[in-house]
Amino acid sequence: MRAATDVSLNLDRLLDSDQHRRTGALDFLHHVVHHQNTLYEATVPAALYVVGILSDPRTLRPIDRSRKDLPGPMRAALLGWLGAVASEANDAAADAFRRHGFRPEDHLPFVQTNRLLPLLLGPVAAHTRDPDLSVREAAVAACIPLVDDARLRHHRTALMPSVRQVLAASAQWQYRERAINALEEWGEDTAGLVGRDPWAFIDADLPRRAPRPGRPVEPSEEPPF
Numbered sequence: 001m002r003a004a005t006d007v008s009l010n011l012d013r014l015l016d017s018d019q020h021r022r023t024g025a026l027d028f029l030h031h032v033v034h035h036q037n038t039l040y041e042a043t044v045p046a047a048l049y050v051v052g053i054l055s056d057p058r059t060l061r062p063i064d065r066s067r068k069d070l071p072g073p074m075r076a077a078l079l080g081w082l083g084a085v086a087s088e089a090n091d092a093a094a095d096a097f098r099r100h101g102f103r104p105e106d107h108l109p110f111v112q113t114n115r116l117l118p119l120l121l122g123p124v125a126a127h128t129r130d131p132d133l134s135v136r137e138a139a140v141a142a143c144i145p146l147v148d149d150a151r152l153r154h155h156r157t158a159l160m161p162s163v164r165q166v167l168a169a170s171a172q173w174q175y176r177e178r179a180i181n182a183l184e185e186w187g188e189d190t191a192g193l194v195g196r197d198p199w200a201f202i203d204a205d206l207p208r209r210a211p212r213p214g215r216p217v218e219p220s221e222e223p224p225f
Helices: 004-015 019-033 043-053 074-087 091-099 108-129 133-147 150-167 173-185 198-205
Strands: none
Touching (some): 043 108, 091 108, 108 133, 133 150
């Protein structure tokens, strides 16, 4: 884990006017503060900072996106990061610890992050009504691991319409599948909901033939990831 000064500097850069620096700060969150399903001592203070700036207009600035990234401004990306943190500190994560022979209560970063979850729901849920669709989608998705915590499970009923109307209707297959998985886990009917099209992935993986001389190149649709 990096020094506290590195964490503070990179958190400040989330609101930097330079897009490259903003993107670098976001990468720092994903690869240093919370990396590959691992929680660190810096995760909680970083999450508190992120929650504190969610409503700042500067989080609506763009960031560098690759073809595989979900769309949206910095705010959507920060919501996605908070959702990832929550998914590693809720009841399902605790059960995973125990299945692998570990006690979650012995892992201090887990305990600290788990205590934080009730404080995250309100600020995250507020953006389920954000004017930006990509932010709304990210907020609804981030709420799902939060309401999977026993202390917050009673909020599922209020979240359900957004899961169906926003997430399950998304143009992004990742969000549609997240909605279907959540509803199924909650014992809800998912009839008529459509996740990703497997044929689109098969077609995307096929090698493309070089065009014959004199034959026009046919336009192709990029895979949705």
